[in-house]
Amino acid sequence: MYKILCPTDFSTVADIALDAAILLGKTLSAELHLFHCTEFPTYWSEGLEKSASYNPFRDAVTALTKAELTKRKMKIKAANLPCLIHVDKGNFINRISELTTLIAFDFIVIGSHGASGKREWLLGSNTQKVVRRLHSNILVIKDSLPEIKFDQVLFATNLLPEDQPALKNLLALVPVLGIKTIQLVYIHTGGFFNPPQVVMQETMKDFAQLVHPVPCTTHYFHDFSVEAGIRHFTTQHGTDLVAISNHNRHPLKRLFQGSTVEMLVNQTELPVLSIDF
Secondary structure: OOEEEEEOOOOHHHHHHHHHHHHHHHHHOOEEEEEEEEOOOOOOOHHHHHOOOHHHHHHHHHHHHHHHHHHHHHHHHHOOOOEEEEEEEOOHHHHHHHHHHHOOOOEEEEEOOOOOHHHHHHHOOHHHHHHHHOOOEEEEEOOOOOOOOOOEEEEEOOOOHHHHHHHHHHHHOHHHHOOOEEEEEEEEOOOOOOOOHHHHHHHHHHHHHHHOOOOEEEEEEEOOOHHHHHHHHHHHHOOOEEEEEOOOOOHHHHHHHOOHHHHHHHHOOOOEEEEOO
């Protein structure tokens, strides 16, 4: 049975992601796992947590968490999907990483508020951390979806061999995601070290052959950055979903250059699928 993980903090955007996870679960006849992590401020000392004054607060948080999770579990049950609940406390990304090592999830569906400012640039939102750390197909949701059906799906590629396994994984998801056409897009950002356009266009043909017989269009798109190029392309070509392989980047390079997937999670209004490979 397919397994879908949906983290929730009970926010509106998390509930939007839960609705999408339910739709995906019904498509796959999947088992849906809800995950909630209570993350207290790091400046709370162990002594404070053990004090008598802490107990009423802890009990109130526990009761609220149980009530909120029960509401969402009932919603999942109403969709005739099996539901398992995981509750933890501590560092969110560490706890969810531990869970994903114990259970092999086929999808993680998570909402995104987006992030801005110095703190998020340095540390990242929880959604960005999930994309950065977890080894899974991760569907990032920004707005409500009427159905799991993405007619036009952009696959952003640098046309290197390491993108081919991710593309093959996307092809396996064509019936699941209701994909009609895959838009193969290479973003050319200029510079002295980029391969000639004619070479990249020939390489693009090899990628297009991998997609066959799924309908496919190929595009060589110019912009000042990969992330900006993807956003501008989707605006011009009616894209419904952005799919991209999530290559690991050294932390220092991420700090100064960013990760394309993480920046898309932050900036684009479209759903983003970070593909496991």
